[in-house]
Amino acid sequence: MKRSTVIFLSLFIAGALVFWAVRKNDVQQKSGLRFVSLAWQERAIATNKSIVNEWNAAHPDMQVEYIQGTWDSAHDYLVTAFETGDVPDIFHYESSIIIDYAMRGYLTDLSPYISVEMKKDILDVAWATVTRPNGEVGGVPFLIESLVVLYNKSLLEKEGIVPPTRQHPWTWDDLRTAAQTLTKDTNGDGVIDQYGAGIGLRNSANIIMNTSISFGGSFFKKDGDHFVVKVNDEEKKLLQTIVDMLYKDKSVAPASIGETGAGMIPGFFSGRYAMLVGIGSWGRQQLVENAPKDFRWGVMPLLKAQTQTYGASTQTLSVPKKSKRAKEAMMFIDFILSSKNTARLALNDWMIPARKSCLSMPEFNDTLGGWDITCSSVATLGVGSWVGAPGYVEWKSRVANPVLQELFAGRISVEDAANRIEHESNNVLSRYKKRGEVW
Amino acid sequence: MLRTIKRLITIDQAMKIINKKNHTLYSKKELGQIQLLLPVILLVTVFSLAPLLRGIYLGFTDYRLGDPISFNGIENYIQLFNDEYFWKSFKIGMVWTFIVTALQVSLGLGLALLLNTKIRFVSFYTILILIPWATPPIIRGILWRQMYEPNTGAVNILLSDAGLISAPINWLTSFEYVIPAVIVAGIWGEISKAAIFLLAGLQTIPNDLYEAGKIDGAGIWDQFWRITLPVLKPVLAAIVSLTFMWNFNTFGIIWVLTQGGPGGLTRLPMLAAYEEGFRYGYIGYAAAIGNVMVIILSVMLFMYIRVQLRERNES
Structure with a gap:
């Protein structure tokens, strides 16, 4: 073979490969809208799929492909997708992260596409979790993440403890007293086998941040154009309460320290703790589906500190900037997040719907499954000062979660934790300040 | 890493062939050689060399995902020098590397010595100990994660059945136990590698040496210290x-x-670099961490090659 032939052949093969890859991508892009869902509870997945099927039946010329994602790998997947341009047209994620994506220019601003009906019907507090100060909207919020306290009815009755009602919520002191009463050595072998409470504290920054608002705390304080993190008495009070329950009262199960909320559920079934504090409202689905038959449980209203105001975060649907069919994608979002479908998604994921019209439906005011109490927390939802703060996502995983892990493992005091959070926050936030990223 | 270096060496050889007589036209034979190498050079350039060079270059930029790339000289390295997170993780990395390496090699040596004796079913055992090594690290991790699971994991069940612990231990989230726990998981899969390499080494030791040793009155320990180890040293x-x-x-x-x-x-x-790059999007800084690690590893590689050469020269 001649030299030129060899060169020509290799170039031809390389070119053909590239062409094939691009072409394949193109065909995929043309065949339909791609929708990545992070639903993980069985019934939530089924609901998502059946809504997609309904859309596909009605829109033969604009099919939607359902793609199953996972919360663990969503971030890596999406960032890779944004960078390569091989993006899904619609994806499901959560407010604190998509607002960071919006800041980095990865998302289509949905504000021009949102219908008046949708704009009006979705709660303002939910919109606030996805809107940048310039009015840019990073996604449509449809589910509200809320923290609930679940309790084991039988164990509370046995101790004569009357659970709180919406009119008379418990304070943290009430919770502490009850937890102490419920902490027992039931078989008399000298080892405590029933604790008052369990709290999934593995990655507790979310719980702590959203709960701190009810203590009057906020962690992130405005300093001109920028943010500084301060851990004042209000923030410390919440941390101290949990530490005291763990180590002074010994009324919180030690298993809480390294466990996630979902990981605490089996112990709740077996009665190792009478109350499950600060778990997402979705946890109720696990109770409905997996609890032993005779297991009786209830939902408590949000615990009251100074107020009953908790920080809101939402689950969202967004459209990447690199998607070539933002308009069509938004049509699908209009469909899947219509009032009727939002209600279906919320019911089957056991979460609070973000639409007012849903909240007035009877299903969400039922005492069965604790829907009435869960949804009543909407009235006192607030928006954390950190929402959309440049660097918040990095701060949470680099500073807050590790320091809180050390605090709750009993390795450092609340005072140490506060100092470390403040000190380490400066390092993280200064990176963003240097880049001129402002809220 | 190693593969990249090997490929680089191949390129180096290729370049030598190409540059050998660069003041004259290539001879016909040399042109033929270049043609034969062309497909390889093309592949290596596209898939190894280009990403490698780009990685090195990115280490000198402030590239953050979503932003344009701009050169910022040694700023990343100044930041790295003062980065307490990185140095903390570097320290952890050193502790991990030394302990795990020492245990892998010494346990591997023990295993190799056992396999080198005249026990029955040696090939069966050899295959058995190869299995963990043949398992990808991710799968090993998943296996061990299930073993360490606080309520249903085998480790806690065994220990509590034996009466050694009263309450389940959450191995992977406890500050006291996590390091031993990951070290055990870490050495488990890699002992076999050391064992197989060392077994091959052991099998090259001629039996005459041991027989001569025995005649001179050397016991088992003497044989190990004075014959096995010195011969096995390279x-x-x-x-x-x-x-x-x-x-x-x-x-x-x-x-x-x-x-x-x-x-x-x-x-x-490596986890620190991954977090910087993919979780927080600081690709430039992550690449700088990569560059520093390559330098550290190159120093080690240099030392390794020097030891190798010295051993060869002595013998």
């Missing part, structure tokens, strides 16, 4: 260096087991 040096580099670059198994937690206690340097 193989040991090689396996120690390789294992060291390997362990320094550990990522998969730790990522699956702890994701660097609790409190960053198991955040090895």
Whole structure:
């Protein structure tokens, strides 16, 4: 073979490969809208799929492909997708992260596409979790993440403890007293086998941040154009309460320290703790589906500190900037997040719907499954000062979660934790300040 | 890493052939050689060399995902020098690397010595100990994560059945137990590698040496210290260096087991680089960490090659 032939052949093969890859991508892009869902509870997945099927039946010329994602790998997947341009047209994620994506220019601003009906019907507090100060909207919020306290009815009755009602919520002191009463050595072998409470504290920054608002705390304080993190008495009070329950009262199960909320559920079934504090409202689905038959449980209203105001975060649907069919994608979002479908998604994921019209439906005011109490927390939802703060996502995983892990493992005091959070926050936030990223 | 270096060496050889007589036209034979090498050069350039060079270049930029790339000289390295997170993870990485390497090689040596004796079914055992090594690190991680699961994991069930613990231990999130726990998981899969290499080394030792030793009255320990170890030294040096580099670059198994937690206690340097790059989007800075690690590893590689050469010259 001649030299030129060899060169020509290799170039031809390389070119053909590239062409094939691009072409394949193109065909995929043309065949339909791609929708990545992070639903993980069985019934939530089924609901998502059946809504997609309904859309596909009605829109033969604009099919939607359902793609199953996972919360663990969503971030890596999406960032890779944004960078390569091989993006899904619609994806499901959560407010604190998509607002960071919006800041980095990865998302289509949905504000021009949102219908008046949708704009009006979705709660303002939910919109606030996805809107940048310039009015840019990073996604449509449809589910509200809320923290609930679940309790084991039988164990509370046995101790004569009357659970709180919406009119008379418990304070943290009430919770502490009850937890102490419920902490027992039931078989008399000298080892405590029933604790008052369990709290999934593995990655507790979310719980702590959203709960701190009810203590009057906020962690992130405005300093001109920028943010500084301060851990004042209000923030410390919440941390101290949990530490005291763990180590002074010994009324919180030690298993809480390294466990996630979902990981605490089996112990709740077996009665190792009478109350499950600060778990997402979705946890109720696990109770409905997996609890032993005779297991009786209830939902408590949000615990009251100074107020009953908790920080809101939402689950969202967004459209990447690199998607070539933002308009069509938004049509699908209009469909899947219509009032009727939002209600279906919320019911089957056991979460609070973000639409007012849903909240007035009877299903969400039922005492069965604790829907009435869960949804009543909407009235006192607030928006954390950190929402959309440049660097918040990095701060949470680099500073807050590790320091809180050390605090709750009993390795450092609340005072140490506060100092470390403040000190380490400066390092993280200064990176963003240097880049001129402002809220 | 090693593969990249090997490929670089191939390129180096190729370049030598190309440049040998660069003042005259290539001879016909040389042109033929170039043609034969062309497909390889093309592939290596596209898939190894270009990404490698780009990675090195990115280490000198402030590239953050979503932003344009701009050159910022040695700013990343100044930042790295003052980065307490990185140095903390570097320290953890060193502790991990030394302990795991020492245990892998010494246990591997023990295993190799056992396999080298005249026990029955040796080939069966050899296959058995190869299985963990043949398992990808991610799968090993998942296996161990299930073993360490606080309520249903085998480790806690065995220990509590034996009456050694009263309450379940959450191995992977406890500050006291996480390091031993990941070290056990980490050495488990890699002992076989050391064992197989060392077994090959052991089998090259001629029996005459031992017989001569026995005649001179050497006991089992004397034989080990004065015959086995000295003869095995070059193989040991090689396996120690390789294992060291390997362990320094550990990522998969730790990522699956702890994701660097609790409190960053198991955040090895590779995890730190990964977090910078993919979690926080600081690709430029992550590439700078990569560059620094390549330099550190190159120093180790240099030392390893020097030891190798010296051994060869002596013998």
